Structures are given as structure tokens and as C-alpha cells.
Amino acid sequence: MAHLKDLVRRHVLRREPSPRPDPRAPILAIGTSHLAALEGAARQNGAAPRIAFVQLRDARYRGALVRAGDGGPSLSWRLAEDVGERSRELIVSLIGGNKHNILGLLNHPRPFDFVLPEEPDLPFTPGAECVPVELVADSLAKRAVNELDLLRTLRKATKVPMIHMESPPPNPSVDHILRHPGVFKDRIDELGVAPAHLRYKLWRVHSSVVRAACAEAGIRFVPAPRESQDTRSMLLEAAWADDPTHGSTWYGALVLKQILDAADGRKTP
């Protein structure tokens, strides 16, 4: 109940649109929930003047993607204005990046698993239904269609370089998720947290879907920072946020470094 009250309080407090992002900032980072860790990190390390943020959940950017008429989608005028500022040198996307959690943060009542082509020897949930990986990818792509369209439309809207940051790897700790269930609490009680290997596979397939869309659109896809990952390529504890699906400010700082390196022309490891 407490978390619901907190949610309402935050909604009420943030109902007014936030001010326009700094038009002088050379870097514009656009995203949704995964932007929060980055914002926190930017405030902490003093990079804030170089980077401005577009939080697509903010009322200011509702309907960022406009679908009208026979032509392709376009950006809302507010987003187009922010992206098109002359000072921009790098557009950074942290758009979406959570669709894999829809499919597999929690156990599905009809348990499923699949074989990840790049790592076919990963564990397979005993007794789970085998689903073709192509079908999983198709399901994720369809659920992400608006996000991917927004990515493509952003790319067309500006000539400055654009990168997309991979969403954070999954949290390997079921205990942590159980301790910090957030809005999933009731469903976790009912369904339980999906095994880490399945959440990892889903994250990988989701990333491959987004990576392919980026490659097609001419957007550089930046993998999640290696320093944030354990030997199984899942998040190190320092990177865990106090919820089941996001990265911490420490994780955000690693992503921020990737972005600043990209802006400065340094190759991301």
C-alpha cells in the first residue's frame, strides 16, 4: 500500500511539465525509466551542464511520436525542437528497454524457456515449454514497435551522431527482487520471480532486436558496460537499483562515461 501512496504522491508532485532541457547542452539523452540512473550520475559527477535530458514520461513529451496521414511517423514539435537545437553534438537514446521484463521478470503460468543461439548451453528450465527463439524475438519486436519507430524517427530528424544505450542486464539475485519487488509485489507473491537464466536470455534477445533496428537505422548500439557485469554477464551488486529491473546510480555513472567517451570521440570498450 505504501508504494502505491508513494506512486500517487510522485504523480501529483510531477504533474506539471518539467522545464525545457538546456538548449545549450551538446548532448541530449532521451529515454524513459532507464534515464533516471543516468540523471542521478550526471548530477553527481558534474557532467550535468554537458548533458540535457528528455524524459519521455514527462507530460511535456506525451505523444512524442506523431502518427498522422499516409507518411511515416514524425516527432512532436516539442521533441523535434529539443533535438534540433544547433548546439547538439550527440543524441543519446535510452528509449524503452524493458519489454523483456514483460515476458519474463516473473514466472509465466505456462512456464516457457528457449535456447539462446549464441549460448545454447545455458540452463533450460526443467519442465518448461520450449518456445522457438524466433517467436520470442517476434513477440519482443511487436511489443517494442512504438519504441523502435521512435528511434528511427529520431534518427531521421537530425544529422548529428546518435547512439543507443543497451538496457541494463538483469539482476541475478532473486532474493534482491523479492526484497525490492516494487509494483510487482502482488504478482511476485502469486507467480514468483523467473529464473535468472531465463531473464538473461530474454534480455539478450531483446537487445538483439534493438541492435538490429539500430543497425538498420544507422544508430550505433552501445552495449551495457562490461564493468557492471558479473561472470554470467548479469548485473554486479553495485549496479542493482532498489527495484527489480533498473540500474543504480553507480551503473548510471558507467553509462554516463560511455556517453561522454562517445561524445569525445573515444571508442567505448
Next chain:
Amino acid sequence: MKPRAHPYQSLPDSAFWRQSVAETQASDVDPVVATPFTLAREDRVAAAGSCFAQHIGRYLSNAGLRYLVTEEAHPLADPATAHEFGYGVYTARFGNLYTARQLRQLLTRAYGTFRPRDDVWREADGTFVDPFRPRIQAKGFATLAEYEADRAQHFACVRRAFEELDVLVFTLGLTECWVSREDGAAYPLCPGVAGGAFDPERHAFHNFTVDEIVADLTEFVTDLRRVNPRARLILTVSPVPLIATASERHVLAATTYSKSVLRVAAETVSRTVEGTAYFPAYEIVSGNYTRGRYFASDLRSVTEDGVQHVMSVFLRHYAGIDIRRPSAPEKPARGGDRTLEEMERLVEVQCEEEALGSNGRS
């Protein structure tokens, strides 16, 4: 001179062309005289065969009968995608079974009494194709592990179908077939067409005879009843002409031959094997009384009117159901998985909450 009494005097109208065909409105032509059994509402009806058989499940379901599907897509797939991946097209995800040999082989493979040597095709792009359902996934299976897991799951669903069905409707489609020279395994498509590579040393053309088809169907029924003694079989012959022939005849002549053989084989089995029946879908669609109107412009595809005529006759005689209006094609409904819809809402809420303020660790 007064005509003498003869057997035709007492025959019903259905025995006479003029009364039952030439002078009957086309949509009222009904070539079924009697059925050896009928379907009860609780009977589980399975469907398999050539592509024409795909219509059967839809009409059975719409009519309120129990269309048996043992291999359904996981709910994470929307209905259109599930269909593309071959789920729900037939009772299990076995794709088209054009020949009686394939049907028999499906059963023996599912129960492990026959394992073809040519069991998987590795493609140049590293994917894997099932030689016996080569188009079940447009891009093939990504890994051998996925292929093997999926096939094991598929065979379990096939076994469940054979053991749970009350009636199987099987549509015979072709006599022409490509088989392995090594062990006689029958392919649904010539190797090389949708995966694999054609090798004349390993692959041979075969045009099944009436005797071979009768033997295959008879053995199939025998094997089926070992696992399901109550199983009954309704045979139909697909009216869809051959798209191509390898018989060195003209495709029109080859089609006539093929359909004739299938028709005779189906008749023979229905008259000699108890608990089997022949249903004249072929005649309803391709009878000259339609003047070809049940075929689309390619002269192969059966129109919805034709399918509706077939299924209305089928349902009337086998289930006592009268369908007066064509069944609407299945609409690909929005994926209706409640768990995923709820998770989508929650993830959105979670993201909304996250976006409202950083909760990351500092």
C-alpha cells in the same frame, strides 16, 4: 411395351444425375447419402492432411464441436504469429501431410519405431530445418538444441493427439512424393525446395499406387488403434490440383491420375476398414455442376464459398448442424494473454515510477 421392373426404379434421387445434380441448385448439391458414424458434441476431432484440411478446424470450432489441438503456441505469441509458426493450423504442429505415407510415418516417428536417417538439415546460414516439416519456421531452427527440444515436444503433442482423438479427419492430397533411398522416409517437399539439398543418389521420386496407399492407411489405422482403440477415421481427397508434377506427364493429366488414385484408395479403405468413412469434399468442390466457381482465379485455390459448401454438408451429415451463413474467417485477435497484459501494465507503472525520480543507489 410396358417396361419391366428393374433395380433403378426403386432408387432414391441421389442415384440419378438429373435429379440430384443437373436440376439441383448448385449450392444445394449434397453428395452424401449416408455416413457410417456421426460426431457427438463431446467427440474430439483432429485434422491433418494437405492444405485443404486447414479449413476443417475453423469450421468445427465455429460450429461448437471440439476441435482437438494438442500443440498450441505459447501465449506470448499473438494469434497471427502463432499461425505463421504453424501452431493451431492442424491438431499438432506437423505441417502439411500430403501423402498417406507421411501420416503413417508421423505416427511411427512420434512413437520412436522409425527414425529416418536423414533427420535434420543443416543450412548454409547455420540454421536447422526439419526435413519432415520444412516450412514450420520460416527461418528454420536457430540451433540444433532448439530443433531437438522442439521436435521432442512436438512428438509428445502428436502422441497426445493420437491417444486423445475420437475422430481424425485426414485429407489425402498427393500421390507424388520424394523419398529417401536410404530408408524410404517420405518428404513433404522435395529436398532443396524449402531446405536441404537435392541429391539424386539419396533422393528418389515416387508416385504411390492405390495398393500402397491402401496399405499405408490400413497400417496407420491398425497402429493408431493400438494406442487408441476408439479412434475413427474420415478420409477426404483434396480438390486442389497439383502445383507441379515430376511424373513426366502434363500436370493436368498427372492431377487427374493422382486424384483418381487417392479417390479409389479412400473408397477402398472406407469399405474395408471398420470405423472409417469417405467424405466427398473432392466432388463438392470439383464437380462440374459448379462450373468451376469454387476455384479462385489460379484454378487451384478453393474459394470460401467452396469450403463453406463442403463444411456445411459435412456438419449436416456428421453433426446434425446446419450452417446457413459462411463462417467468418478467423480474426487475428489481439494476443489475449492475461499474465503478459498485466505484466505490461506493471512494467509501464514501474517505469513510470522510476522516471518520476531517480531511485538508483548512490
